Structure formats: C-alpha cells, structure tokens
Amino acid sequence: MKYVDEYRDPVAARRLAGAIRALVTRPWTIMEICGGQTHSLLRHGIDQMLPEGVTLLHGPGCPVCVTAAEVIDQAIALAATPGVILCSFGDMLRVPGETGSLLAAKARGADVRMVYSPLDAVALARAQPEREVVFLAVGFETTAPASAMAVLAAADAGLRNFSLLVAHVLVPPAIAALLAAPDNRVQGFLAAGHVCTVMGYDEYEPIARRFGVPIVVTGFEPVDLLQGILACLRQLEARRAEVENAYGRSVRLGGNAPAQAALRQVFAVVPRVWRGMGEIPASGLDLAPAYARFDARARFPSAVAAPASVGPCISGEILRGRSRPTACPAFGTGCTPARPLGATMVSSEGACAAYYRYRRAAA
Amino acid sequence: MCLAVPGQVLAIAGDDPLTRSARVAFGGIVKQVALAFAPEACVGDYVLVHAGVAIAVLDAEEAARTLACLATLEEEAE
Ligand code: SF4
Numbered sequence: 084m085k086y087v088d089e090y091r092d093p094v095a096a097r098r099l100a101g102a103i104r105a106l107v108t109r110p111w112t113i114m115e116i117c118g119g120q121t122h123s124l125l126r127h128g129i130d131q132m133l134p135e136g137v138t139l140l141h142g143p144g145c146p147v148c149v150t151a152a153e154v155i156d157q158a159i160a161l162a163a164t165p166g167v168i169l170c171s172f173g174d175m176l177r178v179p180g181e182t183g184s185l186l187a188a189k190a191r192g193a194d195v196r197m198v199y200s201p202l203d204a205v206a207l208a209r210a211q212p213e214r215e216v217v218f219l220a221v222g223f224e225t226t227a228p229a230s231a232m233a234v235l236a237a238a239d240a241g242l243r244n245f246s247l248l249v250a251h252v253l254v255p256p257a258i259a260a261l262l263a264a265p266d267n268r269v270q271g272f273l274a275a276g277h278v279c280t281v282m283g284y285d286e287y288e289p290i291a292r293r294f295g296v297p298i299v300v301t302g303f304e305p306v307d308l309l310q311g312i313l314a315c316l317r318q319l320e321a322r323r324a325e326v327e328n329a330y331g332r333s334v335r336l337g338g339n340a341p342a343q344a345a346l347r348q349v350f351a352v353v354p355r356v357w358r359g360m361g362e363i364p365a366s367g368l369d370l371a372p373a374y375a376r377f378d379a380r381a382r383f384p385s386a387v388a389a390p391a392s393v394g395p396c397i398s399g400e401i402l403r404g405r406s407r408p409t410a411c412p413a414f415g416t417g418c419t420p421a422r423p424l425g426a427t428m429v430s431s432e433g434a435c436a437a438y439y440r441y442r443r444a445a446a
Numbered sequence: 447m448c449l450a451v452p453g454q455v456l457a458i459a460g461d462d463p464l465t466r467s468a469r470v471a472f473g474g475i476v477k478q479v480a481l482a483f484a485p486e487a488c489v490g491d492y493v494l495v496h497a498g499v500a501i502a503v504l505d506a507e508e509a510a511r512t513l514a515c516l517a518t519l520e521e522e523a524e
Contacts, residue, residue, distance in 0.1 A: 084473050086452040086492055086504055095516055102519055119448045144448070172497075200498025202480060222497075225448040228483055229497040235464055277448040280494060280502045303449075306516070331508035333494050339501055342483040 086332065090304030091127075099309035100132040103316060110136035111319050112268050113312065114261070116254060117223075117275035118145030119303055127305040129312075137316065140269060143257055146222045146250075147174045149357040154250045155180030157387040158219045161248060161379060162193035164386045168211070170204040171219035173197045182398055183425050185219075191424060201233035201247075208237065208245035217379045220247045225277040227251045227368055228342035231349040234370070234377050246379040248387075249369045252355055254278050255286050256366035262294040271315040273301040273308075276330040281346075283338030287326045295324045302330040349374050398425035401434050408438040415439060450496035452504055453479070455489050470495060 089095075115121060121141045124130055130139050143149050155175075159182050162169035169185065176185040176197060189195035194214075198204050201218050208216035220230040230247060237245040254275060261267060274287055279300045287298045297318035301311025311329040318325060328334055346368070355367025370378045380387050395413040400406035408414050408427070418424040420436050427433035453470040458481065460466045466481040470493060479493065484500035487493050493500040 084452070085454070086509065089513060098519060099516070117448055146448075200480075202498050223448055225450065225496055225501065228501065229480075229499040232464070232480060232482055232499060239464060275448060277450045277494070277496060277501070280450070310512070310516070329512075331512055332505050333502050335505075339483055341485060342501060345483070 087304065090302070090306040092306060096127075096129075096132070096305045096309055099306065099313055103132075103137070103309070103313050104134045106313070106316055106320060107134050107137060108320060110138070111270055111316060112138045112140060113271045113273060113315055114140040114142045114269040115273040115275075115301070115308075116142035116144040116258060117273075117278070117303075118142075118148070119277070120144070120273060120275065120301065120308060123303050123305070124308055127308075129305060129308055132309070133312070137312075139312075142261070142272075143357065143360060144223070144254070144275060146226070146252060147172075147178055149252060149359065150175070150178065150221050150250050151356045151358050152180040153356070154219075154221075154248065155185070156182045157380070158185060158217075158248055159183060159188045159193075160386045161217050161383055162188045162195050163191075164215075164383055166213075167215045167217055167383075168194045168196060168207060169217050169219065170196045170198045170207065171221065172199075175219055175221055182396060187423070187425075201230045202236065205233045205236050205240070205242070205245060208242050209240060212244055215244050215246070215382075217383075218245075218247050220249045220251060223252055223254055223275070223278050224281045224346075225275070227346055227350065228281055228339070231342075231345040234349045234374055235345060237377060238374070246377050246382050247370065248379040249350075250355075251350070251368040252357065253352070253366050253368065255290060256363050257357065257360070258287075258298075259290055259294075260360065260363050260366075262290070262296065269296070271296055271319050272298045273311045273315060274298050274326075276300055276302040276307070276334060279328075279330070279334045279338065281339050281342050283336050284326055284328060284334065285336055291324050291326050297324050298326045300326075300328045300330050300334050302333065396425035398427040398433075398435065401427050408435040409442070411435070448496070450494045450501060452492050452494050453477070455487055455491050455493060458487070458489060468493070468500070470500070 204218040299315045350368035351371040428435040453472040456469045470479045492504040494502040
C-alpha cells in the first residue's frame with residue numbers, strides 16, 4: 084500500500100541503522116512518547132538494530148493505560164444506569180478500574196458497545212432516541228478532534244440523548260513533567276507523529292529550549308522511526324537541542340487548523356490525573372461551558388458520584404482494605420468465580436476468589 | 447491507540463463543512479470517512495485516517511523529499 088510499503092523497506096531500514104552506528108560516539112537515552120511507536124519499535128525489532136549504548140525508553144503514550152481507574156469506574160457506573168448505552172473504543176473495554184472492566188459490566192448485563200469512531204456513537208443516539216448514549220472519550224490530541232466532531236454533530240442534530248465522559252489527555256505537559264523530574268534520564272524525545280499531525284510542533288519549542296533536549300517529530304513505520312532516531316542522535320552528537328520534523332508527509336508546523344478550531348470550540352484545558360503519574364496541570368481536555376449539556380458527569384451526577392456502590396459489588400472497598408469479601412451480600416451466592424460480579428472475584432489472585440476457595444465454609 | 451492509516455479518496459459526498467464525507471480505500475477495504483478536518487482533500491488524494499476522521503492530506507512532495515534524502519544516505523553508506 085502506498086505510504087506504507089516504502090517505509091517498511093528492510094534494505095532502507097538496514098542502511099539507516101548503519102548510518103546510526105557510524106554516527107554514535109557515546110551512550111544516549113531517547114524516549115518515544117507514543118505507545119503506537121513503542122509497539123512498532125518492538126514489532127519490527129528496531130531496538131535490536133541500534134548500537135549498544137543507545138537506549139530507547141518507552142513513554143506514557145498509551146491513553147488506555149494512563150486513564151485513571153476512577154474514570155473507568157465512572158463509566159462502569161454509567162453503564163449500569165438504566166437506559167444507558169455506554170460506548171468506547173475496543174481497548175478501553177478490557178481495562179480494569181477498581182470495580183472491574185467494562186467488558187465485565189457487559190457480562191453482567193450492562194449495555195456496553197465497542198465503536199470504531201465517536202461518530203458511530205452519535206449515529207446510535209440518533210437511531211435510538213429512547214436510550215441515553217454515553218461515549219467514554221479517551222485519547223490524545225490525535226483522537227480528541229473526532230470527539231469534538233461528535234459533539235458538534237450531536238449539537239447540530241439537536242440530540243438530547245448523547246453525552247461524553249471525557250478523559251482526553253495532552254502530550255506536551257506530560258513531556259514537561261517527565262523532564263522536570265529530578266531523576267530524569269531522557270536526553271532526547273521522539274514526538275508522536277499523529278499527535279503533531281493535529282497540533283503541529285511549535286508547542287514543543289519552549290520545552291526543547293527550557294530542558295535542552297532535541298525533540299524530533301517521528302512517524303510509525305520502521306523507516307520513519309529510524310529516521311527520527313537518526314535525526315535525534317545527530318542533534319545529540321552535535322550538542323543541539325531543536326525541534327525537528329522527520330514526518331513531513333503528514334505533519335505541518337502549525338498542524339491541522341480546522342481540527343484545532345473544533346478542539347478550542349468544544350473543549351477547555353483542565354488539570355488531569357494520569358494513572359501512574361498523578362495529576363499534571365493543564366494536561367487534559369474537558370467540555371467547555373458552552374457544551375456542558377453534553378457532559379455525562381453533569382447529566383448523571385449520582386451514577387458517577389458513587390461508582391463503588393453500584394450493584395452489590397464492594398470490590399472497590401475490598402481493594403482499599405476497608406472491607407472483606409465476606410461482608411459482601413453477593414459473596415458465594417450471586418457472585419462466584421464461575422459468574423463473577425467484580426474484578427476481585429475474576430482474578431485467581433483476587434481477595435474474593437481466594438476467600439471463595441479457602442474460606443467459604445467459615446463465611 | 448493513536449494508530450492512523452493512509453487511504454485513497456475514491457469519492458466525496460456532501461457540501462456541509464461538518465458532515466462532508468468520503469469513501470476511502472485502505473488496500474481492499476473501503477470505509478466512510480469524515481472530511482471536516484481535511485476540507486482540501488480531493489478525489490485521488492491520500493488521507494490519514496484516525497477513528498473515522500481524516501486528520502491530514504498526505505503531502506506527496508514531502509514524501510518524495512524524504513525518500514530522496516534516504517537515497518543520498520544510502521549512497522553515503524555504500
Ligand atoms: S463477592 Fe463478588 S460482588 Fe461481592 S465484592 Fe467480591 S467480587 Fe464484588
């Protein structure tokens with residue numbers, strides 16, 4: 084396929100690796116931010132093509148992984164609300180919060196659906212006006228424009244049964260947070276090519292200057308990745324710290340203007356909690372006041388306020404050490420390892436499963 | 447999750463800026479793609495598609511320049 088095959092050419096990849104070997108005179112540590120790039124680096128064995136001493140660190144660039152457990156619990160609580168259809172991307176459905184995953188909620192009878200695009204959720208809301216469709220909106224700047232478009236389309240169609248549980252995250256504040264950490268080892272960054280397709284790359288200039296690190300906008304195919312790594316290492320060897328674009332066929336300096344305009348219209352920048360990193364200032368998007376009517380948190384305040392108390396499952400309390408499995412009314416009756424109601428009964432290492440196996444008689 | 451895939455625009459429908467869409471071929475698969483964020487896309491262009499939305503029209507000249515850079519590098523390495 085055009086724009087894919089020529090960037091998977093193994094001969095070109097080997098020659099780029101040769102150029103990297105010829106260039107490098109000392110150890111360097113580079114981080115790729117994006118989980119898609121991490122996947123591609125390992126899949127194509129690029130880490131193994133680099134000279135010893137060049138270390139690739141993998142960044143927090145998996146929106147699914149950084150979404151706080153609390154948000155997943157809110158989504159599960161919404162999914163359990165009568166009349167609600169909860170939609171999200173496939174990856175999101177498997178991730179556990181403290182009260183299990185959306186797939187587990189689906190197994191318990193909640194109406195949880197996988198969609199390919201937020202626009203599919205809008206179409207669903209239009210087709211089923213008697214139901215409330217909630218889209219769990221996760222993702223970086225690459226994905227946020229699709230969510231913004233869904234909100235604009237829903238507003239345009241006058242839909243009153245469509246809302247978003249927004250958990251979008253922004254990349255540059257996370258890079259700055261990583262670089263500001265006292266134990267930071269990262270000397271250069273590969274910026275995520277598709278995030279920059281939307282946002283451009285001028286917002287990385289102040290970060291490169293402040294921390295003295297090169298930041299190279301990089302694509303996803305093997306040749307793209309090696310070109311990004313080569314450009315980053317060239318800067319490091321020459322003691323330069325500039326923002327550079329190694330993904331020109333897709334990324335322009337200013338990014339995608341109509342997508343950014345939609346983001347500015349629909350969303351406001353907010354502080355956000357990242358799983359594993361804590362709260363990072365100005366690192367998330369949430370609905371702007373003008374679109375607050377599409378905010379699932381405002382529309383279903385009781386559901387999102389008490390996620391741990393939905394249904395009989397008290398696994399959230401159990402995981403926090405505040406309660407025991409035997410205190411749960413469903414333990415051993417409505418909830419068993421064969422028909423689990425919560426994460427702690429699913430996993431063989433979960434407290435409820437362990438109690439079921441060893442302590443049922445005593446209960 | 448930021449996976450975005452290039453595909454070729456086969457046909458464009460609609461003239462409302464928000465709901466304009468295209469039929470886009472990804473190898474053998476054809477999908478409907480929203481064009482609101484790629485208003486300049488024409489039939490025959492390659493667009494980069496993420497979550498059902500085109501987020502860029504791929505720049506053929508830039509792509510050629512990148513591959514040409516690669517060719518000079520290959521000569522150096524040989
Ligand atoms: S026994 Fe089942 S329902 Fe009760 S807390 Fe444990 S997992 Fe949840």
